[in-house]
Amino acid sequence: MDIGREIRTYTIEPVAPPVPVRVPDAAPVPAEPAPVPA
Amino acid sequence: MSAAPDYVEPVSGWRTWRIDGSGPEARLASVVRPAAWPVGAALVAECPGVTFAHHPPGPGCRCGIHVARDAAEAAFHADLPSRAREPLAVGLAALWGRVVEGEAGWRGSHAYPSTLYVIQRRPADRERCGQLAWDLTAYGVPVGVLDCTRRGVLEALRATAPAARRRRPVPLAAAS
Numbered sequence: 645m646d647i648g649r650e651i652r653t654y655t656i657e658p659v660a661p662p663v664p665v666r667v668p669d670a671a672p673v674p675a676e677p678a679p680v681p682a
Numbered sequence: 683m684s685a686a687p688d689y690v691e692p693v694s695g696w697r698t699w700r701i702d703g704s705g706p707e708a709r710l711a712s713v714v715r716p717a718a719w720p721v722g723a724a725l726v727a728e729c730p731g732v733t734f735a736h737h738p739p740g741p742g743c744r745c746g747i748h749v750a751r752d753a754a755e756a757a758f759h760a761d762l763p764s765r766a767r768e769p770l771a772v773g774l775a776a777l778w779g780r781v782v783e784g785e786a787g788w789r790g791s792h793a794y795p796s797t798l799y800v801i802q803r804r805p806a807d808r809e810r811c812g813q814l815a816w817d818l819t820a821y822g823v824p825v826g827v828l829d830c831t832r833r834g835v836l837e838a839l840r841a842t843a844p845a846a847r848r849r850r851p852v853p854l855a856a857a858s
Contacts, residue, residue, distance in 0.1 A: 645697065645714075645748040645755060647784030653741070655780055656790075657687035662776035663724055663794045664822030 692776035693788050694796060695749025696756035696846075701769040701800065701814050708817035710771065710795060712747075713759060721820045724792040726779075739782045739789040746782065746789030749775050753846035755786060757836035760801060769814060772828065772835060773798040774845065795821055799828035799842065801835060 702711040702718065710719035719725050727738035729745035739746030750756050756772050759765070779791030798818050802811040811827045818825045830838045839846040 645750055645759060646786060647748060647750070647782070647789055648786030650782050650784045653739075653780065653782050654688035655685070656689045656692055656778040658692050658776075658778050659690045662692045662778060662796065663722060 692778040693749070693781060693783075693790065694774050694776055695751060695787055696753045696772065697749045697775050698756045698759040699771045699773075699795075699798075700765075701771055701818070703769060703814070707820060708769070708814045710798075710818065710821070713765070713770070719793075719795065719821075722822070724794050727789075727791050727793075737780065738791050739780060741782075744789070746791060747775070747777060747793040748787060748789045749777050749793070750787040751850045752786070753839050753843070754836050757834065757839055760835045766803065769810075770801045771798050771814075771818065772801060772839060796823050797843070797845075798823060798825045799839065800825070801830050802827050803830050805831050 698713055699710040699719065700713045701708050709721065711717060712719070715730065717725065725747060727746045729736055729738045729740055729743060731743055731745060736743070760770050760772050773795060774797045775793050776796045777788055777790040777793045781788050781790040798821065800811045800815045800818065802808060815825045815827050826842070828835065828838050828842060836846075
């Protein structure tokens with residue numbers, strides 16, 4: 645891919661990371677036992 | 683102590699990827715060089731030159747990760763007859779680190795995809811492209827299938843992605 649005539653050079657340090665942060669899958673929460681009818 | 687950066691927002695540009703389906707899940711790869719784009723981590727450029735060592739993108743070299751200012755440039759590469767049978771994706775990539783700006787695009791040291799479209803060229807490829815798109819969601823960015831069964835990549839891209847309709851102006855510095 646040709647970027648054409650080069651104009652200038654600079655540095656970029658993103659404040660927010662451009663790489664999505666993957667949230668690990670949460671551990672399964674045990675279901676509450678069903679209430680026992682009196 | 684490192685020098686302060688010139689900018690804090692990554693550049694966003696268009697490019698074409700090859701989809702490598704040789705592993706258990708499809709992944710992005712560069713079309714020109716055999717570089718695999720990692721999931722969850724930036725692709726860091728390496729200079730393939732052997733004449734002198736430098737950190738990409740070096741001056742007077744073509745090294746670095748390339749992205750285009752205009753979607754037409756990425757579409758042109760995707761529509762090359764030699765790539766007609768390859769599974770490809772087009773989309774936007776964020777570029778940062780050390781960056782060289784050109785009239786038609788940028789080349790930089792670090793990159794990560796930000797939007798992906800799997801190119802579907804034939805109606806029969808629908809299921810396959812859907813599977814590839816599903817695999818590419820591992821990158822954590824929006825992924826879609828681009829219907830190119832009855833039109834070229836650029837036309838399909840402009841019909842689907844608003845960002846592809848805009849032509850980004852060449853910076854004023856280019857006129858000097």
